[in-house]
Amino acid sequence: MKRVATRGSKKGMCNICGIFCTLTEDHVPPKGSITPQKVGIKSLAQTVDPIDPKIVRLSQNGVKFRSLCPSCNNHRLGRKFDPALNAFSQAVAQIIRNRSHLSLPSRLEVSLQPQRVVRSIIGHLLAAEIREDMSLAPASEPMRDLMRYYFLDTSADLPSEFNVYCWPYRAKHQVIFKGVGILSGDQIVIGDFLKYFPVAFWLTYQAPDRIREVMRDREISVRGNGFDDWSTVVIGTKEKDTFRPNWPESPDDNEVMVINNDVCFVATAP
Numbered sequence: 312m313k314r315v316a317t318r319g320s321k322k323g324m325c326n327i328c329g330i331f332c333t334l335t336e337d338h339v340p341p342k343g344s345i346t347p348q349k350v351g352i353k354s355l356a357q358t359v360d361p362i363d364p365k366i367v368r369l370s371q372n373g374v375k376f377r378s379l380c381p382s383c384n385n386h387r388l389g390r391k392f393d394p395a396l397n398a399f400s401q402a403v404a405q406i407i408r409n410r411s412h413l414s415l416p417s418r419l420e421v422s423l424q425p426q427r428v429v430r431s432i433i434g435h436l437l438a439a440e441i442r443e444d445m446s447l448a449p450a451s452e453p454m455r456d457l458m459r460y461y462f463l464d465t466s467a468d469l470p471s472e473f474n475v476y477c478w479p480y481r482a483k484h485q486v487i488f489k490g491v492g493i494l495s496g497d498q499i500v501i502g503d504f505l506k507y508f509p510v511a512f513w514l515t516y517q518a519p520d521r522i523r524e525v526m527r528d529r530e531i532s533v534r535g536n537g538f539d540d541w542s543t544v545v546i547g548t549k550e551k552d553t554f555r556p557n558w559p560e561s562p563d564d565n566e567v568m569v570i571n572n573d574v575c576f577v578a579t580a581p
């Protein structure tokens with residue numbers, strides 16, 4: 312069986328900025344957002360296949376991909392963007408952990424620095440892919456190119472093609488899905504998912520208006536904020552307010568999910 316590739320060659324072109332260098336391993340999600348532990352990483356098809364639920368690649372130390380240059384990994388993500396995602400993840404974790412013994416309001420506002428948090432998510436999504444030949448430039452495609460441009464230029468605002476949604480996520484397994492199409496009724500939504508306890512993120516690309524409407528309450532409002540600005544996102548504290556943990560990897564009856572199995576991963580404790 313084909314192994315999930317997380318390592319690739321030692322030298323190659325950075326998945327984000329394209330510079331040729333000795334590549335470094337990026338933890339997805341970053342270490343400060345979760346405690347890295349021994350996990351088994353499977354492609355999505357392997358997790359939904361009841362015949363062979365075998366774990367195909369073991370990592371002793373969380374999910375990581377050797378795909379970034381030192382500047383994108385350590386300087387941009389590590390120093391500038393990840394601390395904001397880590398602080399947000401920890402704030403949501405605290406709410407979820409406390410909900411059983413506190414009578415919380417049903418919705419809580421959580422503060423975050425949206426331009427930093429979203430760049431962190433986008434950077435790790437870009438990192439989560441080992442290309443067949445890392446010495447070649449990452450393939451150019453409109454959604455990925457726009458993600459790279461936004462990530463690298465910290466004076467840029469989030470392009471209007473993107474929307475970012477989040478909700479509490481209580482399951483243990485981590486999910487990284489890239490370029491997923493969800494066909495719901497007659498509309499298709501293209502996007503990437505990053506899910507780990509305590510939060511799930513969905514980055515959509517050119518989402519139809521109806522989806523934007525339905526998802527409005529869960530949106531991280533990014534546009535119009537400066538790089539250092541703070542805003543808030545509403546986190547529902549009750550179980551019923553949130554999506555079931557295995558959405559979208561097991562779609563609703565009226566949905567069809569289209570995936571590229573090479574860039575969709577689920578990591579679980581072995």
Ligand SMILES: [Zn+2]
Nearest residue numbers: 325328380383
């Ligand atoms: Zn780079």
